[in-house]
Amino acid sequence: MRRQLAVILTVLLTVSAIGPAVAGAGTGTGAAVQDAEVQCDYPRTMTDATGEDVTIEDEPESVVTLYPGDAQLAYSIGAEDTVIGMPVSQYTESLEAGDRTDITGDDGLTPVAEEIINLNPDVVLAANIALGNADLREQLEDAGITVVVLDRATSLEDVRENVRVTGQVTGECDGAEETLQWMNERLEIYENALENESAPLAYYDGGESGDTHGTETFQHDVMTTAGLTNLAAETGQEGWGQMNSEVVVDANPEWIVYPDRTESPPSADALQGTTAVSEGKVVAVDDNAMSQPGPNVVYAIDTLIEAVHPEVYDDIEGDLEAVDGEYRDDGNESDGGSESDGDNESAIPGFGTAAALIALLAAAGFVARRR
Structure with missing residues (x-):
């Protein structure tokens, strides 16, 4: 009996150990995180x-x-x-x-x-x-x-x-690496899906004073990862700054992105001459997801891809949901929400398999009582 238990525990530990590696196999940047x-x-x-x-x-x-x-x-x-x-x-x-x-x-x-x-x-x-x-x-x-x-x-x-x-x-640390794996797999999906797509010119309208972001900001990366060309970066702006509305109108962006804390782009009146405003190509992103340097930035990317590249988003939506289902507690959809306030064990790759095996063994009487 002791020999059986030792073999069983060895199998369980092996499954738990290789689960993350199997889950991350063939994922490029994701696999690198697992090896970190x-x-x-x-x-x-x-x-x-x-x-x-x-x-x-x-x-x-x-x-x-x-x-x-x-x-x-x-x-x-x-x-x-x-x-x-x-x-x-x-x-x-x-x-x-x-x-x-x-x-x-x-x-x-x-x-x-x-x-x-x-x-x-x-x-x-x-x-x-x-x-x-x-x-x-x-x-x-x-x-x-x-x-x-x-x-x-x-x-x-x-x-x-x-x-x-x-x-x-x-x-x-384990939870952090898990979250990095989730982010990296999503980012890899975006990159592959948008590889051959055009990147229309877009202006981020952060406020009535013309606040917007150029290079050297994670918001710039959010926009370019979502398949957009950032107008502020194209004009040579670095960091956060202000852009004159006349410059924006002259550049004529196809899209305007703005934070959802306002019902419409803050500078909409001054940008009436742009293709974006005249054709209604404006998209609001979750302000918290876009302004806070945390993992929820991927939800802002989701929103932008869905609006600007809807056919691409339709193609990858199932893949994104599969990644969420594997790594997040409740399989969060791309709504800017966060994980539930419970423990995070079910989000760990390989845990589900090991837990299921343990449950089966316990039912069969193999696992000794702990109390």
Whole structure:
């Protein structure tokens, strides 16, 4: 009997080990993530965006995410159970905040030092915007709280790196690698499907003042990955800036992309002379997905492909749903939503097979009682 049990456990461990490799076979960039070394050892010292070495002595049991994008990152990798404080507002409405403490002021965005210090978290995860709030960081560090500031995401590759670092900060390295695999497989589907498609000129209308993004932004990568040519980048703009409406009209973009916080493009009146406005080729993207450097950027890409390249989207929709079904808890559709607030085990490749085998063995009386 003991020999049978040993053989069975060996089989189960083998299945669990090879499951991810089988799931990632033949996926190009996805396979590379599976081969990446997962490190979640402590104490851990890392150099964050401040340029200072930050040491996390033990795996954190309590985390505060300082900004909405930080909360999205933590939730996306299965670290939400350690999150005790976060922004609770329209900027995190796709996350299930539950009884977590809202650490922001009335605007739902600005962190309040006293709220965070009262929670006394093991670590605070902060987006790069925290570099502009030195007083807040100083107050938290003076209170003995470890603060890790993420690097600014200027590309989708930087977004992926933030996912990986969030895993190291929260102790969810496996969950981070899982999320990277999900992102990479989706991105590979987009790339292959759009390889021979034209990329119409598009303008991102971020506000009435002409706010838009050029190169050196992850939003630029979102648009180009979705099969669009970014007008601001074509004019040589780097980063976020403002573009005169007359320049936009002269360039005559075929599409206008805008955040869904407004009912129509903010600059629509000034852009009446463009093909995009006259033909109604405008598309709203989820503002949170487009503005926060987290995994949900893929949902903004989905929205753009569906609007601009509908035939392509019809062809790949089933593949995208299959990837979601394999890696996400509830097989999220492309609506900008997040994972459920439960555990993340069912999202791990190979887990389903092993769990099913264990259940069968237990029913047959092979697995000894644990209590």
